[in-house]
Amino acid sequence: MSPHLATEIDAKQMQTWLKGEYNTESVANFKAGPGIQKLQLKFDIDKLRQCYYDLQDQLEDIGSGFHVMALTRRPGSEHLAPEDNCGRFWTRVDDSYTEVPRDIMVDESAYSEFNPLFADTYLAQVYEQLIARFPIGRMRVLGKDPYNCNSWHRDPEPRLHIPIISNPGSLFIVNHHCTHLPADGSVYFTDTRGYHTALNGGEDSRVHIVAALPYAGHQVGDASLL
Numbered sequence: 350m351s352p353h354l355a356t357e358i359d360a361k362q363m364q365t366w367l368k369g370e371y372n373t374e375s376v377a378n379f380k381a382g383p384g385i386q387k388l389q390l391k392f393d394i395d396k397l398r399q400c401y402y403d404l405q406d407q408l409e410d411i412g413s414g415f416h417v418m419a420l421t422r423r424p425g426s427e428h429l430a431p432e433d434n435c436g437r438f439w440t441r442v443d444d445s446y447t448e449v450p451r452d453i454m455v456d457e458s459a460y461s462e463f464n465p466l467f468a469d470t471y472l473a474q475v476y477e478q479l480i481a482r483f484p485i486g487r488m489r490v491l492g493k494d495p496y497n498c499n500s501w502h503r504d505p506e507p508r509l510h511i512p513i514i515s516n517p518g519s520l521f522i523v524n525h526h527c528t529h530l531p532a533d534g535s536v537y538f539t540d541t542r543g544y545h546t547a548l549n550g551g552e553d554s555r556v557h558i559v560a561a562l563p564y565a566g567h568q569v570g571d572a573s574l575l
Contacts, residue, residue, distance in 0.1 A: 377517040379531055384523030384540035388509075390482070392475055394534040397513045400471040401490065401556060407466070408492055409434075416492035420472055420558070421460040421485065433487070440502040457486025457506060457563035472558075479509065479560060486561035493519075493555045498548040504541040504561075511536050511558040518551030530557075 379387060408416040409429075417434055436455035439448050463476050472490075479485050486506070490513070493499075510521070512532035521530055521537075523545040530537050539545065549555040 377529060377531075379535070379537075380528045382523075382526035382528065384543050384545070385521060385526055385528055386538045388536040388538060390478060390536045392478070392511065392534045392536070393471070394513075394532060396471045397475070397511070397534065397558075398532075401513050404467070404470065404472075404490075408490065414494035414497035416494075418490035420464055420467060420476065420488040420490065422462050422464055423459045424462040426462075436487075436504075438500075438502040438504050440500055451502070454505070455487075457561045458484065460485075460487045460561075463488075475511070475558065483509070483562055484564045485509075486563040488558065488560040491557055491559050493547065493549045493557075495549055495552050495554060499546045501544060501546050503544045506564075507538065507540045507542055507562045509536055509558075509560040509562065510539055511560075512556070513558065514554060514556040516549070516551030516553050516555065519547075519549045519555040521545070521547050 381387060404418065408418050410416050411434055419429060419433060422429075422433070432453055432455055435452045436457075437453060438451050440451060441448050463473060467473055476485070476488060479488070510530060512519075512530050512535075515530065515532040517529060519529060520527055521539060523540055524543045547555075
């Protein structure tokens with residue numbers, strides 16, 4: 350293709366794009382897509398928020414704008430170990446696009462005990478509703494500061510997200526699908542076995558309950574995952 354023809358095609362295409370419709374309203378809502386779906390299960394958002402406000406001093410600052418409150422633990426484990434707030438993920442770090450593993454493999458199914466510190470709270474009711482339906486591993490309240498973003502990575506298993514506090518600039522991306530997750534008591538399935546990130550582009554903190562689903566088709570210790 351000649352440079353002149355390429356220039357003409359680009360100029361005409363730009364005019365087509367400029368005449369196209371754009372939407373500034375729907376982006377503030379949830380849009381289901383590959384890797385992100387909404388469950389039928391729903392919780393009382395007012396109770397969730399009040400519970401969070403009552404317990405927010407239990408959040409631990411783990412650096413880089415992240416805060417965590419562990420709701421499940423390994424039975425009898427009263428103190429968090431370093432791997433309790435991390436765990437295996439894969440990422441690509443440079444323009445070679447080579448995938449590399451990070452951190453150690455964690456057996457999510459080992460986190461089978463609800464933290465007794467929260468036994469008399471609404472969070473315990475949330476946990477009971479979840480385990481009646483699914484196997485649940487690490488379940489945590491995760492806070493993300495404004496203008497903060499996770500790495501682009503994939504995990505060994507998917508997650509459930511229950512937004513407690515959100516804003517229209519808080520987005521979740523799985524592979525090529527991006528959407529906002531409103532904090533209205535809804536529970537969202539996010540297939541984090543695919544590449545994904547969560548970002549908070551808003552002016553206020555984002556707070557979600559995040560629960561790992563440990564029946565995701567891998568065996569802990571499988572050499573192919575190491």
